[in-house]
Amino acid sequence: MKKVPYNKPALTYADQLAQVKFRGLIIPDEEEFLSLLELKSYYRLSGYWYPLLADKQNHIFKPGSSFKTAFSIYKFDRELRQLVTNEMEKIEIAVRAKMIYILAHNFGPYWYTNSNLFVNKKWHAETINKITDEFNRSDAQFIRAFKKKYSDPLPPCWTAFEIISFGSLSKLYNNFKPGKSKRELAHWFGLDDKSFGSWLHSLVYVRNVCAHHSRLWNRVMRIQPTYPTAPLNQWLKNSSVHNNRTYYILSIIVYLLQSLDNGHTFVEDLKILLTKYDNIDPGAMGFPPDWEQEPLWNTK
Structure with a gap:
């Protein structure tokens, strides 16, 4: 055209x-x-x-x-983004915590600055430049205290990871050289390292969608998460679902939350939201007809 x-x-x-x-x-x-x-x-x-x-x-x-129908979809989407954002916070914080603990014990507190631990040194340098910019811009009290006391250009990972973006976190993991430590971190979340890296990348994308208040409910995802290889915990039995739809992302969130909190209410909260807005067609979000029979989604 x-x-x-x-x-x-x-x-x-x-x-x-x-x-x-x-x-x-x-x-x-x-x-x-x-x-x-x-x-x-x-x-x-x-x-x-x-x-x-x-x-x-x-x-x-x-x-x-009727515009009433359209605005109902708008309100549903807003509440869905809020729900996803709240649960994504738990996942992001847990990923930060496990990366800090596992990699600091295996490679020292400044592992994230060591280019020899990463596959692509150019990408690593770009990530460090972003982290440095975030460090220099930060006005957090603990960052100001570090700058006042220490001569190091960057703080140790447990300090730095309080201010770096989820995107930088994902890039560090995906660029980290394959090995025991990378597998250990993914295993904690019930995944192989390649699947975990792919899921992190997708979650960063979804987090940005939510942060910019963009449509989530019927979105076709530009970043598509991989199907996990031999997941350690309960995953979807229906392997025909599309991995570029909202349903797949929501399933990823449920799966990861199981690793963090067996008492999470995400599934129940989402079902309540779908009941509240009964004009919403779950099929438009990529939900298959039998989704509530999936063990991953069945909370009864």
Whole structure:
């Protein structure tokens, strides 16, 4: 398809309202709709009425399509991201803690700065540059205290890992040379090292999606996690599910939480959320029809 210059003008809120009404979207409360346009933006909201379009090229809605339905999807997605973010925090902190403990005991407190421990020295140097920038920008009290007392350009891993991003953490693990320590860390989470590295990369991507308040519920993931090789704990029996859909990511979270906290309520909380928003089709998120019969997801 030949590309053309973008030439659509900016529309007023009133014009945006008129446009969606002309295209067939029912607006039960126009004042509320105008307020949401102002607070959320037309483009963000349009991602949630996209499933209601009959003609996606010309943006014509299916008969009977209501903004109430679209905004319900919006609210579901927001609560889903909040739920995922809360559980991802537990996983991220646990990964940091285990990397610190295992690798510091095996290679010393400054293992993360030793380029000989990494496969690609260029990638390692880029990661260290990012960590150095984060260290220099940090105004955390414990970082200020370290800079005041010590001459080292960077702190030991147990200090540094309190300020580095999850992305840098994932890059350090994935670039770390294969061996006993790398396998030990993955094994603690019930995985082989390649699968664990792939899952970390995917979780960083999903975390960024949530941090930028982007759509998660029906997303097709750009970063696709691998299918685990011989998982040590209960995994999905249905191997035909797509690994680029939200269901697969949520299954990864459930699996990893089992390694951290057998009393977690993520499965129950997600089921409550799906019941609360009964207009949401789990199939649009990649859920197979028999997902609740999966031992991984069956909490009864």
